[in-house]
Amino acid sequence: xxxxxxxxxxxxxxxxxxxxxxxxxxxxxxxxxxxxxxxxxxxxxxxxxxxxxxxxxxxxxxxxxxxxxxxxxxxxxxxxxxxxxxxxxxxxxxxxxxxxxxxxxxxxxxxxxxxxxxxxxxxxxxxxxxxxxxxxxxxxxxxxxxxxxxxxxxxxxxxxxxxxxxxxxxxxxxxxxxxxxxxxxxxxxxxxxxxxxxxxxxxxxxxxxxxxxxxxxxxxxxxxxxxxxxxxxxx
Amino acid sequence: xxxxxxxxxxxxxxxxxxxxxxxxxxxxxxxxxxxxxxxxxxxxxxxxxxxxxxxxxxxxxxxxxxxxxxxxxxxxxxxxxxxxxxxxxxxxxxxxxxxxxxxxxxxxxxxxxxxxxxxxxxxxxxxxxxxxxxxxxxxxxxxxxxxxxxxxxxxxxxxxxxxxxxxxxxxxxxxxxxxxxxxxxxxxxxxxxxxxxxxxxxxxxxxxxxxxxxxxxxxxxxxxxxxxxxxxxxxxxxxxxxxxxxxxxxxxxxxxxxxxxxxxxxxxxxxxxxxxxxxxxxxxxxxxxxxxxxxxxxxxxxxxxxxxxxxxxxxxxx
Ligand SMILES: Nc1ncnc2c1ncn2[C@@H]1O[C@H](COP(=O)(O)OP(=O)(O)OP(=O)(O)O)[C@@H](O)[C@H]1O
Ligand SMILES: [Mg+2]
Numbered sequence: 001x002x003x004x005x006x007x008x009x010x011x012x013x014x015x016x017x018x019x020x021x022x023x024x025x026x027x028x029x030x031x032x033x034x035x036x037x038x039x040x041x042x043x044x045x046x047x048x049x050x051x052x053x054x055x056x057x058x059x060x061x062x063x064x065x066x067x068x069x070x071x072x073x074x075x076x077x078x079x080x081x082x083x084x085x086x087x088x089x090x091x092x093x094x095x096x097x098x099x100x101x102x103x104x105x106x107x108x109x110x111x112x113x114x115x116x117x118x119x120x121x122x123x124x125x126x127x128x129x130x131x132x133x134x135x136x137x138x139x140x141x142x143x144x145x146x147x148x149x150x151x152x153x154x155x156x157x158x159x160x161x162x163x164x165x166x167x168x169x170x171x172x173x174x175x176x177x178x179x180x181x182x183x184x185x186x187x188x189x190x191x192x193x194x195x196x197x198x199x200x201x202x203x204x205x206x207x208x209x210x211x212x213x214x215x216x217x218x219x220x221x222x223x224x225x226x227x228x229x230x231x232x233x234x235x
Numbered sequence: 236x237x238x239x240x241x242x243x244x245x246x247x248x249x250x251x252x253x254x255x256x257x258x259x260x261x262x263x264x265x266x267x268x269x270x271x272x273x274x275x276x277x278x279x280x281x282x283x284x285x286x287x288x289x290x291x292x293x294x295x296x297x298x299x300x301x302x303x304x305x306x307x308x309x310x311x312x313x314x315x316x317x318x319x320x321x322x323x324x325x326x327x328x329x330x331x332x333x334x335x336x337x338x339x340x341x342x343x344x345x346x347x348x349x350x351x352x353x354x355x356x357x358x359x360x361x362x363x364x365x366x367x368x369x370x371x372x373x374x375x376x377x378x379x380x381x382x383x384x385x386x387x388x389x390x391x392x393x394x395x396x397x398x399x400x401x402x403x404x405x406x407x408x409x410x411x412x413x414x415x416x417x418x419x420x421x422x423x424x425x426x427x428x429x430x431x432x433x434x435x436x437x438x439x440x441x442x443x444x445x446x447x448x449x450x451x452x453x454x455x456x457x458x459x460x461x462x463x464x465x466x467x468x469x470x471x472x473x474x475x476x477x478x479x480x481x482x483x484x485x486x487x488x489x490x491x492x493x494x495x496x497x498x499x500x501x502x503x504x505x506x507x508x509x510x511x512x513x514x515x516x517x518x519x520x521x522x523x524x525x526x527x528x529x530x531x532x533x534x535x536x537x538x539x540x541x542x543x544x545x546x547x548x549x550x551x552x553x
Pocket of ligand 1: 011
């Protein structure tokens with residue numbers, strides 16, 4: 001479904017990603033882990049088209065994204081739940097979700113998606129008329145995830161959905177992801193600091209360090225790898 | 236207090252509300268552009284001037300006067316100047332403003348604000364001087380027979396007090412308020428309006444939703460130009476104008492937008508309303524020449540007491 005081939009990307013003076021290749025098959029749950037500053041967020045921004053790659057290619061369902069502007073990519077079925085939530089603070093919860101459904105696919109499936117989102121995260125239904133900027137961090141994260149789901153995506157990309165949340169809330173968010181996944185078989189690409197949880201539920205994982213993929217493999221291989229066990233799982 | 240004093244105060248209050256409604260609409264146009272794009276548009280006063288001339292020529296030479304007559308005609312022309320200025324704003328954005336705003340400004344110094352200032356100032360100068368060449372320096376006005384007749388309210392309080400509402404000003408105020416309500420509905424209820432607000436809140440996240448930021452900006456810029464232009468046309472039914480009139484009003488508009496709270500559309504309307512009221516009420520105690528001084532004294536006072544403006548929220552913007 002998604003294929004990155006030799007991607008190099010960065011900001012005006014700083015190169016960040018160096019020759020990154022990865023593949024996400026339809027229906028897979030793929031996790032990307034790595035230390036702070038490894039370039040995980042930059043990788044997501046490159047897939048979304050906010051950062052332009054200086055080399056390499058990104059294919060989504062076989063379509064080369066090189067000449068597809070950032071604002072068109074969600075319409076192809078790529079939903080990006082960004083790091084730090086980035087809800088629209090002066091829009092209500094409901095309006096945030098409506099903006100998630102800005103794509104045609106999202107608009108067509110709006111009713112049943114909204115029901116699903118509210119069933120999954122009932123607090124959003126309770127808070128539907130509240131300004132998103134006044135929600136707690138956990139609630140904002142739910143809005144961000146709900147917004148992603150509302151677009152009826154083919155690929156859901158989540159960048160550290162547990163960041164800055166109390167462990168209990170982070171667990172809750174994680175459970176929700178697993179529920180979504182069990183329910184819909186949605187293809188998910190997840191960046192996560194909680195390496196143990198991420199690798200446990202993912203089909204496949206990549207370890208990104210200093211802009212390079214240093215390790216990749218399926219769930220079992222990664223969890224058995226000594227480097228992972230020492231560096232990330234504390235074993 | 237004598238009834239004469241009460242009458243003067245009420246009359247000034249009414250004049251203030253009527254002028255304030257038009258100023259409010261004017262400010263909303265600027266507030267929309269600033270709110271969505273965070274661009275300081277110095278040419279907004281000149282968009283207003285173009286709106287005045289557009290209505291003027293539409294009325295006189297596009298057959299509107301002969302079709303709709305002298306009473307209805309001016310208003311038809313004024314409302315038609317809106318779409319015209321929308322196209323103009325849309326085009327100016329596409330041609331010029333988009334080069335220093337939106338996605339590409341991230342890399343520029345000060346997020347491109349310097350370039351934006353210079354560019355909109357340049358557009359303002361070109362429009363003013365271009366206006367002088369094309370329209371000439373003779374005062375123009377959109378005459379309506381309504382501007383020389385009035386509704387009388389009263390007599391009130393034992394026949395001592397009567398207030399007169401100039402018909403042209405009254406209708407201008409009503410149209411302003413209607414336009415404001417229509418615009419507010421557009422911004423708060425429609426998909427396009429919500430997308431504009433999302434783009435204003437967080438352009439990058441809006442892009443993740445599939446909202447084209449440049450297009451949103453173009454629509455906001457066009458709408459802002461159209462709204463201010465209609466306000467200008469309404470003003471022109473009461474006051475004569477010239478190609479440099481924008482300079483006088485762009486300051487009023489900025490004061491109104493800042494008063495209301497940068498980025499709030501309703502706030503901009505109330506900001507403009509406040510300016511109209513202060514301007515008219517100040518005539519009770521101050522010579523007319525000091526009207527603008529009064530506006531800025533009140534402006535400074537309010538900003539001193541409430542720096543975020545009436546409706547400004549101290550919300551962080553990412
Ligand atoms: N807008 C930017 N301009 C310049 N450099 C940036 C920018 N954003 C990120 N960087 C740099 O790029 C590198 C990778 O950052 P990135 O945010 O992709 O890391 P990350 O893996 O997501 O880290 P974290 O786990 O902390 O979120 C860092 O060195 C960072 O300083
Ligand atoms: Mg990150």
